[in-house]
Amino acid sequence: MTGEQLTAEQREAAQKDLLRFTALNAFSFEILAGQILILFARQVGASLAQIGLLSALLPFASIIQLAVAPLVNRFGPRVVMLVGWGARTAVSVVLFLVPVAGSTGGAAAATQVLLWVMGGFYLCRALGMSSWLPLLQEIVPPQDRGIYLSRQEWIRQVSIVLVAVITAAYLLGETGTTRYLHVIGIGVLAAAWSLYYLWSVPDVGEMAESLDRDYLKRAMAPARDTVFRLYLAFSVTLRMVLTAVAPFIVVFLREGLGLPASGVIAVTTVGSIGAIVTLGWWGQWSDRHGAKPALAMSIVGMGIGLLLWLLAEPSPTWFWVGVPAVSFFSGIFTGGLTVSMSKFELGFIPAVGRAHYVALNVTVVGLTSAAATFFAGRLLQLLSGIRIEWGWLTFDQYRIFFVLSAAGLLVPLVIRRILPEERARSLRALMRRAWLRRAVMLRRMARRAPRRKFFPRR
Numbered sequence: 001m002t003g004e005q006l007t008a009e010q011r012e013a014a015q016k017d018l019l020r021f022t023a024l025n026a027f028s029f030e031i032l033a034g035q036i037l038i039l040f041a042r043q044v045g046a047s048l049a050q051i052g053l054l055s056a057l058l059p060f061a062s063i064i065q066l067a068v069a070p071l072v073n074r075f076g077p078r079v080v081m082l083v084g085w086g087a088r089t090a091v092s093v094v095l096f097l098v099p100v101a102g103s104t105g106g107a108a109a110a111t112q113v114l115l116w117v118m119g120g121f122y123l124c125r126a127l128g129m130s131s132w133l134p135l136l137q138e139i140v141p142p143q144d145r146g147i148y149l150s151r152q153e154w155i156r157q158v159s160i161v162l163v164a165v166i167t168a169a170y171l172l173g174e175t176g177t178t179r180y181l182h183v184i185g186i187g188v189l190a191a192a193w194s195l196y197y198l199w200s201v202p203d204v205g206e207m208a209e210s211l212d213r214d215y216l217k218r219a220m221a222p223a224r225d226t227v228f229r230l231y232l233a234f235s236v237t238l239r240m241v242l243t244a245v246a247p248f249i250v251v252f253l254r255e256g257l258g259l260p261a262s263g264v265i266a267v268t269t270v271g272s273i274g275a276i277v278t279l280g281w282w283g284q285w286s287d288r289h290g291a292k293p294a295l296a297m298s299i300v301g302m303g304i305g306l307l308l309w310l311l312a313e314p315s316p317t318w319f320w321v322g323v324p325a326v327s328f329f330s331g332i333f334t335g336g337l338t339v340s341m342s343k344f345e346l347g348f349i350p351a352v353g354r355a356h357y358v359a360l361n362v363t364v365v366g367l368t369s370a371a372a373t374f375f376a377g378r379l380l381q382l383l384s385g386i387r388i389e390w391g392w393l394t395f396d397q398y399r400i401f402f403v404l405s406a407a408g409l410l411v412p413l414v415i416r417r418i419l420p421e422e423r424a425r426s427l428r429a430l431m432r433r434a435w436l437r438r439a440v441m442l443r444r445m446a447r448r449a450p451r452r453k454f455f456p457r458r
Helices: 008-033 035-043 048-075 077-139 142-170 178-200 215-219 226-256 261-276 279-289 291-311 316-348 354-382 397-408 410-417 427-448
Strands: 388-390 393-395
Touching: 008 035, 008 077, 008 142, 008 178, 035 048, 035 077, 035 178, 035 226, 035 261, 048 077, 048 226, 048 354, 077 178, 077 316, 077 354, 142 178, 142 261, 142 279, 142 316, 226 261, 226 291, 226 316, 226 354, 226 397, 226 410, 261 316, 279 291, 279 316, 291 316, 291 393, 291 397, 291 410, 354 397, 393 397, 397 410
Parallel strands: none
Antiparallel strands: 388 393
16 A cells, blocks of 8 residues: 555544654653663763763664665565564663663673663664655655644654653652663653554555665665755754764753753753744744755754853853753754754655665764764763863863854755755745746747737728
8 A cells, every 4th residue: 555545534544643653752762762861871880982872873773774775665664663663662671781780790881781782772773764754755745744744843842841851850869770760661661652553554655676686776876866965965964963962962961060860851851842832833934935944044043052052051040041041942943953854854855766765864864973973972081171261251071062063063054055945845936936837828828829910901
Protein backbone atom coordinates (compact mmCIF):
# COMPACT_ATOMS: atom_id res chain seq x y z
CA MET A 1 0.00 0.00 0.00
CA THR A 2 1.13 3.57 -0.74
CA GLY A 3 0.02 6.85 0.75
CA GLU A 4 -2.12 7.61 -2.32
CA GLN A 5 -4.21 4.50 -1.64
CA LEU A 6 -5.14 5.65 1.87
CA THR A 7 -8.62 7.04 2.39
CA ALA A 8 -9.09 10.37 4.16
CA GLU A 9 -10.18 8.55 7.32
CA GLN A 10 -7.17 6.21 7.24
CA ARG A 11 -4.81 9.13 6.65
CA GLU A 12 -6.28 11.08 9.56
CA ALA A 13 -6.12 8.05 11.89
CA ALA A 14 -2.50 7.39 10.85
CA GLN A 15 -1.52 10.98 11.58
CA LYS A 16 -3.06 10.74 15.06
CA ASP A 17 -1.19 7.50 15.76
CA LEU A 18 2.06 9.11 14.62
CA LEU A 19 1.45 12.05 16.96
CA ARG A 20 0.79 9.67 19.87
CA PHE A 21 3.98 7.81 18.99
CA THR A 22 5.83 11.15 18.87
CA ALA A 23 4.60 12.11 22.34
CA LEU A 24 5.72 8.87 24.01
CA ASN A 25 8.92 8.65 21.98
CA ALA A 26 9.90 12.22 22.96
CA PHE A 27 9.09 11.43 26.60
CA SER A 28 11.32 8.36 26.61
CA PHE A 29 14.11 9.83 24.47
CA GLU A 30 14.46 12.90 26.69
CA ILE A 31 15.06 10.56 29.62
CA LEU A 32 17.24 7.97 27.91
CA ALA A 33 19.31 10.24 25.65
CA GLY A 34 18.65 13.88 26.61
CA GLN A 35 19.77 16.11 29.45
CA ILE A 36 18.94 13.42 32.03
CA LEU A 37 21.60 11.22 30.40
CA ILE A 38 24.18 14.03 30.51
CA LEU A 39 23.48 14.68 34.21
CA PHE A 40 23.54 10.94 34.92
CA ALA A 41 26.88 10.61 33.10
CA ARG A 42 28.42 13.39 35.17
CA GLN A 43 27.00 11.76 38.29
CA VAL A 44 28.84 8.49 37.57
CA GLY A 45 32.10 10.38 36.88
CA ALA A 46 32.31 11.07 33.11
CA SER A 47 34.76 13.83 32.07
CA LEU A 48 34.01 16.64 29.59
CA ALA A 49 35.86 14.74 26.86
CA GLN A 50 33.80 11.63 27.62
CA ILE A 51 30.60 13.72 27.56
CA GLY A 52 31.65 14.85 24.09
CA LEU A 53 32.22 11.24 23.03
CA LEU A 54 28.90 10.16 24.55
CA SER A 55 27.04 12.91 22.68
CA ALA A 56 28.93 12.09 19.47
CA LEU A 57 27.65 8.51 19.52
CA LEU A 58 24.14 9.63 18.58
CA PRO A 59 25.01 11.21 15.23
CA PHE A 60 27.89 8.78 14.57
CA ALA A 61 25.46 5.83 14.63
CA SER A 62 24.02 7.15 11.36
CA ILE A 63 26.96 5.48 9.60
CA ILE A 64 24.70 2.47 9.02
CA GLN A 65 22.12 4.50 7.06
CA LEU A 66 23.48 3.65 3.60
CA ALA A 67 23.14 -0.04 4.42
CA VAL A 68 19.62 0.48 5.80
CA ALA A 69 18.27 2.19 2.67
CA PRO A 70 17.70 -1.07 0.71
CA LEU A 71 15.88 -2.50 3.74
CA VAL A 72 13.50 0.47 3.77
CA ASN A 73 12.84 -0.04 0.06
CA ARG A 74 12.36 -3.79 0.44
CA PHE A 75 10.27 -4.04 3.60
CA GLY A 76 8.77 -0.56 3.91
CA PRO A 77 9.54 2.21 6.43
CA ARG A 78 7.09 1.04 9.12
CA VAL A 79 8.58 -2.45 9.44
CA VAL A 80 12.18 -1.24 9.59
CA MET A 81 11.26 1.43 12.12
CA LEU A 82 9.45 -1.08 14.33
CA VAL A 83 12.51 -3.36 14.36
CA GLY A 84 14.91 -0.49 15.12
CA TRP A 85 12.79 1.10 17.83
CA GLY A 86 12.00 -2.29 19.41
CA ALA A 87 15.69 -3.19 19.61
CA ARG A 88 16.47 0.27 20.99
CA THR A 89 13.97 -0.25 23.80
CA ALA A 90 15.48 -3.63 24.69
CA VAL A 91 19.04 -2.24 24.79
CA SER A 92 18.01 0.64 27.08
CA VAL A 93 17.29 -1.86 29.86
CA VAL A 94 21.06 -2.49 30.17
CA LEU A 95 21.49 1.06 31.56
CA PHE A 96 20.61 -0.40 34.96
CA LEU A 97 24.02 -2.12 34.95
CA VAL A 98 25.95 1.19 34.91
CA PRO A 99 25.86 1.74 38.72
CA VAL A 100 26.72 -1.94 39.24
CA ALA A 101 29.87 -1.45 37.15
CA GLY A 102 30.64 1.71 39.10
CA SER A 103 30.37 -0.05 42.45
CA THR A 104 32.90 -2.70 41.38
CA GLY A 105 35.26 -0.85 39.03
CA GLY A 106 34.82 2.82 39.89
CA ALA A 107 33.95 5.78 37.66
CA ALA A 108 36.06 4.51 34.74
CA ALA A 109 34.17 1.20 34.56
CA ALA A 110 30.76 2.90 34.92
CA THR A 111 31.59 5.32 32.11
CA GLN A 112 32.80 2.54 29.84
CA VAL A 113 29.60 0.55 30.34
CA LEU A 114 27.53 3.68 29.74
CA LEU A 115 29.36 4.40 26.48
CA TRP A 116 28.93 0.83 25.20
CA VAL A 117 25.23 0.70 26.12
CA MET A 118 24.45 4.05 24.50
CA GLY A 119 26.46 3.08 21.41
CA GLY A 120 24.18 0.06 20.96
CA PHE A 121 21.11 2.17 21.77
CA TYR A 122 21.96 4.73 19.09
CA LEU A 123 22.79 2.09 16.47
CA CYS A 124 19.35 0.49 16.98
CA ARG A 125 17.76 3.93 16.76
CA ALA A 126 19.65 4.65 13.54
CA LEU A 127 18.16 1.51 12.04
CA GLY A 128 14.77 3.22 12.03
CA MET A 129 15.88 6.78 11.29
CA SER A 130 15.73 6.39 7.49
CA SER A 131 12.08 5.41 7.81
CA TRP A 132 10.72 8.54 9.46
CA LEU A 133 10.73 10.99 6.53
CA PRO A 134 9.36 8.44 3.99
CA LEU A 135 6.59 7.65 6.48
CA LEU A 136 5.68 11.34 6.78
CA GLN A 137 5.83 11.84 3.01
CA GLU A 138 3.28 9.08 2.47
CA ILE A 139 0.87 10.02 5.25
CA VAL A 140 1.01 13.84 5.42
CA PRO A 141 0.02 15.76 2.22
CA PRO A 142 2.50 18.49 1.14
CA GLN A 143 0.01 21.31 1.75
CA ASP A 144 -0.48 20.23 5.37
CA ARG A 145 3.14 19.58 6.36
CA GLY A 146 3.86 22.94 7.97
CA ILE A 147 0.85 22.68 10.28
CA TYR A 148 1.46 18.99 10.98
CA LEU A 149 5.15 19.48 11.77
CA SER A 150 4.38 22.38 14.10
CA ARG A 151 1.74 20.22 15.85
CA GLN A 152 4.23 17.36 16.07
CA GLU A 153 6.91 19.61 17.53
CA TRP A 154 4.37 21.11 19.95
CA ILE A 155 3.50 17.64 21.24
CA ARG A 156 7.20 16.77 21.49
CA GLN A 157 7.95 19.89 23.52
CA VAL A 158 4.96 19.29 25.82
CA SER A 159 6.27 15.77 26.46
CA ILE A 160 9.70 17.20 27.27
CA VAL A 161 8.14 19.70 29.67
CA LEU A 162 6.22 16.88 31.36
CA VAL A 163 9.46 14.89 31.75
CA ALA A 164 11.22 17.96 33.12
CA VAL A 165 8.55 18.74 35.70
CA ILE A 166 8.51 15.15 36.96
CA THR A 167 12.28 14.70 37.05
CA ALA A 168 13.09 18.16 38.44
CA ALA A 169 10.84 17.47 41.43
CA TYR A 170 11.99 13.88 41.85
CA LEU A 171 15.75 14.55 41.52
CA LEU A 172 15.72 17.52 43.89
CA GLY A 173 18.63 17.02 46.30
CA GLU A 174 19.70 13.69 44.77
CA THR A 175 23.42 13.00 45.24
CA GLY A 176 23.52 9.37 44.07
CA THR A 177 22.16 7.38 41.14
CA THR A 178 19.13 5.58 42.64
CA ARG A 179 16.53 8.15 41.60
CA TYR A 180 18.14 8.47 38.17
CA LEU A 181 17.52 4.75 37.68
CA HIS A 182 13.87 5.16 38.66
CA VAL A 183 13.50 7.86 36.02
CA ILE A 184 15.28 5.69 33.44
CA GLY A 185 12.78 2.90 34.20
CA ILE A 186 9.91 5.27 33.34
CA GLY A 187 11.68 6.11 30.07
CA VAL A 188 11.97 2.43 29.13
CA LEU A 189 8.25 1.85 29.79
CA ALA A 190 7.29 4.89 27.69
CA ALA A 191 9.47 3.65 24.82
CA ALA A 192 7.76 0.24 24.91
CA TRP A 193 4.30 1.86 24.98
CA SER A 194 5.13 4.02 21.92
CA LEU A 195 5.63 0.87 19.84
CA TYR A 196 1.91 0.11 20.12
CA TYR A 197 0.99 3.28 18.23
CA LEU A 198 3.73 2.77 15.64
CA TRP A 199 2.29 -0.72 15.03
CA SER A 200 -1.14 0.89 14.35
CA VAL A 201 0.22 3.03 11.49
CA PRO A 202 -0.56 1.58 8.01
CA ASP A 203 2.32 -0.13 6.23
CA VAL A 204 3.00 2.34 3.40
CA GLY A 205 5.78 3.06 0.97
CA GLU A 206 7.04 -0.47 0.30
CA MET A 207 9.00 -0.70 -2.93
CA ALA A 208 10.55 -3.87 -4.37
CA GLU A 209 14.02 -2.62 -5.30
CA SER A 210 16.34 -5.34 -6.48
CA LEU A 211 20.04 -5.44 -5.62
CA ASP A 212 21.17 -5.57 -9.24
CA ARG A 213 24.24 -4.14 -10.97
CA ASP A 214 22.58 -0.70 -11.19
CA TYR A 215 21.78 -0.52 -7.49
CA LEU A 216 24.96 1.40 -6.61
CA LYS A 217 24.22 3.87 -9.40
CA ARG A 218 20.74 4.48 -7.99
CA ALA A 219 22.09 4.73 -4.45
CA MET A 220 24.57 7.44 -5.47
CA ALA A 221 22.01 9.42 -7.46
CA PRO A 222 21.67 12.02 -4.64
CA ALA A 223 25.41 12.75 -4.91
CA ARG A 224 24.86 13.73 -8.56
CA ASP A 225 21.94 16.03 -7.68
CA THR A 226 23.47 19.55 -7.68
CA VAL A 227 20.66 21.20 -5.73
CA PHE A 228 20.64 18.41 -3.14
CA ARG A 229 24.43 18.68 -2.70
CA LEU A 230 23.99 22.38 -1.96
CA TYR A 231 21.24 21.61 0.54
CA LEU A 232 23.49 18.96 2.11
CA ALA A 233 26.24 21.54 2.66
CA PHE A 234 23.71 23.78 4.40
CA SER A 235 22.37 20.94 6.53
CA VAL A 236 25.83 19.71 7.52
CA THR A 237 27.17 23.09 8.63
CA LEU A 238 24.01 23.86 10.61
CA ARG A 239 23.69 20.50 12.35
CA MET A 240 27.38 20.41 13.27
CA VAL A 241 27.01 23.54 15.38
CA LEU A 242 23.64 22.70 16.93
CA THR A 243 24.56 19.12 17.82
CA ALA A 244 27.83 20.15 19.43
CA VAL A 245 26.27 22.95 21.48
CA ALA A 246 23.29 21.09 23.00
CA PRO A 247 25.02 18.85 25.61
CA PHE A 248 27.49 21.49 26.75
CA ILE A 249 24.81 24.07 27.52
CA VAL A 250 23.56 21.52 30.08
CA VAL A 251 27.09 21.14 31.50
CA PHE A 252 27.54 24.94 31.50
CA LEU A 253 24.36 25.43 33.53
CA ARG A 254 25.35 22.65 35.95
CA GLU A 255 29.00 23.57 36.47
CA GLY A 256 29.64 26.96 34.89
CA LEU A 257 26.74 28.61 36.73
CA GLY A 258 26.45 26.13 39.62
CA LEU A 259 22.79 25.20 39.16
CA PRO A 260 21.64 21.94 40.77
CA ALA A 261 20.40 19.11 38.53
CA SER A 262 16.77 20.02 39.19
CA GLY A 263 17.57 23.67 38.39
CA VAL A 264 19.12 22.71 35.05
CA ILE A 265 16.01 20.72 34.15
CA ALA A 266 13.78 23.64 35.19
CA VAL A 267 15.73 26.08 33.00
CA THR A 268 15.55 23.86 29.93
CA THR A 269 11.83 23.44 30.62
CA VAL A 270 11.41 27.19 30.23
CA GLY A 271 13.08 26.85 26.82
CA SER A 272 10.57 24.19 25.82
CA ILE A 273 7.73 26.48 26.89
CA GLY A 274 9.19 29.18 24.62
CA ALA A 275 8.97 26.73 21.73
CA ILE A 276 5.45 25.57 22.65
CA VAL A 277 3.86 29.02 22.67
CA THR A 278 5.21 29.91 19.20
CA LEU A 279 5.14 26.61 17.27
CA GLY A 280 1.68 27.21 15.78
CA TRP A 281 2.83 30.57 14.43
CA TRP A 282 6.01 29.07 12.97
CA GLY A 283 4.01 26.36 11.17
CA GLN A 284 1.51 28.80 9.66
CA TRP A 285 4.19 31.33 8.75
CA SER A 286 6.38 28.73 7.02
CA ASP A 287 3.36 27.43 5.07
CA ARG A 288 2.51 30.96 3.95
CA HIS A 289 5.96 32.36 3.19
CA GLY A 290 8.10 29.22 2.84
CA ALA A 291 10.67 27.56 5.07
CA LYS A 292 13.64 29.52 3.76
CA PRO A 293 12.88 32.88 5.46
CA ALA A 294 11.78 31.04 8.62
CA LEU A 295 15.19 29.34 8.70
CA ALA A 296 16.97 32.69 8.43
CA MET A 297 15.07 34.10 11.41
CA SER A 298 15.65 30.93 13.44
CA ILE A 299 19.40 30.73 12.77
CA VAL A 300 19.92 34.41 13.66
CA GLY A 301 17.86 33.95 16.83
CA MET A 302 19.87 30.88 17.84
CA GLY A 303 23.12 32.80 17.35
CA ILE A 304 21.89 35.70 19.51
CA GLY A 305 20.79 33.20 22.18
CA LEU A 306 24.30 31.72 22.30
CA LEU A 307 25.88 35.15 22.68
CA LEU A 308 23.49 36.06 25.51
CA TRP A 309 25.05 33.27 27.60
CA LEU A 310 28.23 35.40 27.69
CA LEU A 311 26.45 37.74 30.09
CA ALA A 312 25.30 35.00 32.49
CA GLU A 313 26.90 34.82 35.92
CA PRO A 314 26.27 32.83 39.13
CA SER A 315 24.11 35.38 40.94
CA PRO A 316 20.53 35.22 42.31
CA THR A 317 19.29 37.71 39.69
CA TRP A 318 20.55 35.55 36.85
CA PHE A 319 19.33 32.33 38.48
CA TRP A 320 15.75 33.57 38.82
CA VAL A 321 15.42 36.01 35.89
CA GLY A 322 18.32 36.09 33.42
CA VAL A 323 18.92 32.38 32.81
CA PRO A 324 15.19 31.52 32.33
CA ALA A 325 14.80 34.55 30.01
CA VAL A 326 17.72 33.47 27.79
CA SER A 327 16.40 29.90 27.76
CA PHE A 328 12.90 31.10 26.81
CA PHE A 329 14.33 33.29 24.02
CA SER A 330 16.44 30.43 22.63
CA GLY A 331 13.47 28.04 22.87
CA ILE A 332 11.38 30.24 20.57
CA PHE A 333 13.94 29.97 17.78
CA THR A 334 14.71 26.32 18.48
CA GLY A 335 11.06 25.52 17.77
CA GLY A 336 11.13 27.61 14.60
CA LEU A 337 14.32 25.91 13.44
CA THR A 338 12.87 22.43 14.04
CA VAL A 339 9.66 23.12 12.09
CA SER A 340 11.24 25.02 9.20
CA MET A 341 14.19 22.61 8.86
CA SER A 342 11.89 19.57 8.72
CA LYS A 343 9.68 21.26 6.13
CA PHE A 344 12.72 22.35 4.13
CA GLU A 345 14.15 18.82 4.24
CA LEU A 346 10.91 17.23 3.07
CA GLY A 347 10.89 19.56 0.08
CA PHE A 348 14.42 18.63 -0.99
CA ILE A 349 13.91 14.88 -0.77
CA PRO A 350 12.01 13.56 -3.82
CA ALA A 351 9.52 10.70 -3.62
CA VAL A 352 11.51 8.70 -6.21
CA GLY A 353 14.62 7.19 -4.65
CA ARG A 354 13.89 8.94 -1.37
CA ALA A 355 15.41 6.18 0.79
CA HIS A 356 18.80 6.87 -0.82
CA TYR A 357 18.40 10.63 -0.36
CA VAL A 358 17.47 10.23 3.30
CA ALA A 359 20.28 7.73 3.90
CA LEU A 360 22.95 9.96 2.36
CA ASN A 361 21.63 13.02 4.19
CA VAL A 362 21.46 11.30 7.59
CA THR A 363 24.84 9.59 7.13
CA VAL A 364 26.82 12.68 6.11
CA VAL A 365 25.13 14.93 8.66
CA GLY A 366 25.54 12.30 11.37
CA LEU A 367 29.24 11.69 10.79
CA THR A 368 30.14 15.37 10.61
CA SER A 369 28.00 16.19 13.68
CA ALA A 370 29.64 13.34 15.60
CA ALA A 371 33.07 14.71 14.75
CA ALA A 372 32.01 18.23 15.77
CA THR A 373 30.62 17.05 19.12
CA PHE A 374 33.66 14.88 19.86
CA PHE A 375 36.11 17.71 19.14
CA ALA A 376 33.93 20.17 21.10
CA GLY A 377 34.39 18.01 24.17
CA ARG A 378 38.13 17.84 23.55
CA LEU A 379 38.29 21.61 23.02
CA LEU A 380 36.45 22.33 26.28
CA GLN A 381 38.75 19.91 28.09
CA LEU A 382 41.82 21.74 26.71
CA LEU A 383 40.37 25.15 27.60
CA SER A 384 39.73 24.14 31.23
CA GLY A 385 41.06 26.76 33.62
CA ILE A 386 41.43 29.51 30.99
CA ARG A 387 39.96 32.92 31.92
CA ILE A 388 40.29 35.96 29.66
CA GLU A 389 39.22 39.41 30.88
CA TRP A 390 37.89 41.71 28.16
CA GLY A 391 36.37 44.86 29.54
CA TRP A 392 33.54 43.87 31.86
CA LEU A 393 33.24 40.40 30.30
CA THR A 394 35.08 37.30 31.48
CA PHE A 395 35.61 34.51 28.95
CA ASP A 396 36.05 31.03 30.36
CA GLN A 397 36.06 27.73 28.42
CA TYR A 398 32.28 27.70 27.94
CA ARG A 399 31.95 31.32 26.82
CA ILE A 400 34.78 30.95 24.30
CA PHE A 401 32.98 27.88 22.96
CA PHE A 402 29.68 29.79 22.66
CA VAL A 403 31.37 32.60 20.68
CA LEU A 404 32.92 30.08 18.27
CA SER A 405 29.57 28.31 17.88
CA ALA A 406 27.70 31.54 17.15
CA ALA A 407 30.32 32.41 14.51
CA GLY A 408 29.88 28.93 13.02
CA LEU A 409 26.18 29.64 12.38
CA LEU A 410 27.18 32.32 9.85
CA VAL A 411 28.24 29.59 7.40
CA PRO A 412 24.80 27.92 6.96
CA LEU A 413 23.20 31.37 7.02
CA VAL A 414 25.25 32.35 3.95
CA ILE A 415 24.66 29.02 2.16
CA ARG A 416 20.90 29.39 2.74
CA ARG A 417 20.86 32.50 0.53
CA ILE A 418 21.84 30.55 -2.59
CA LEU A 419 19.42 27.68 -1.97
CA PRO A 420 16.04 27.65 -3.75
CA GLU A 421 12.85 27.51 -1.74
CA GLU A 422 11.65 23.99 -0.92
CA ARG A 423 9.77 22.28 -3.76
CA ALA A 424 6.46 22.77 -2.00
CA ARG A 425 6.52 26.40 -3.09
CA SER A 426 5.62 29.28 -0.83
CA LEU A 427 2.44 31.29 -1.37
CA ARG A 428 4.48 34.18 -2.72
CA ALA A 429 6.17 31.91 -5.26
CA LEU A 430 2.83 30.42 -6.31
CA MET A 431 1.35 33.89 -6.81
CA ARG A 432 4.38 34.98 -8.83
CA ARG A 433 4.14 31.88 -11.01
CA ALA A 434 0.39 32.40 -11.47
CA TRP A 435 0.99 36.02 -12.46
CA LEU A 436 3.61 34.99 -15.04
CA ARG A 437 1.25 32.38 -16.49
CA ARG A 438 -1.49 35.01 -16.72
CA ALA A 439 0.85 37.38 -18.56
CA VAL A 440 1.84 34.62 -21.02
CA MET A 441 -1.81 33.72 -21.66
CA LEU A 442 -2.72 37.37 -22.29
CA ARG A 443 0.12 37.71 -24.81
CA ARG A 444 -0.99 34.56 -26.62
CA MET A 445 -4.59 35.75 -26.71
CA ALA A 446 -3.42 39.10 -28.08
CA ARG A 447 -1.55 37.37 -30.93
CA ARG A 448 -4.54 35.25 -31.87
CA ALA A 449 -7.11 38.06 -31.74
CA PRO A 450 -8.05 39.60 -35.12
CA ARG A 451 -6.44 42.94 -35.79
CA ARG A 452 -8.69 45.98 -35.82
CA LYS A 453 -8.90 48.10 -38.92
CA PHE A 454 -8.36 51.72 -38.05
CA PHE A 455 -9.43 53.04 -41.47
CA PRO A 456 -13.14 53.93 -41.89
CA ARG A 457 -15.19 51.87 -44.24
CA ARG A 458 -16.09 53.45 -47.53
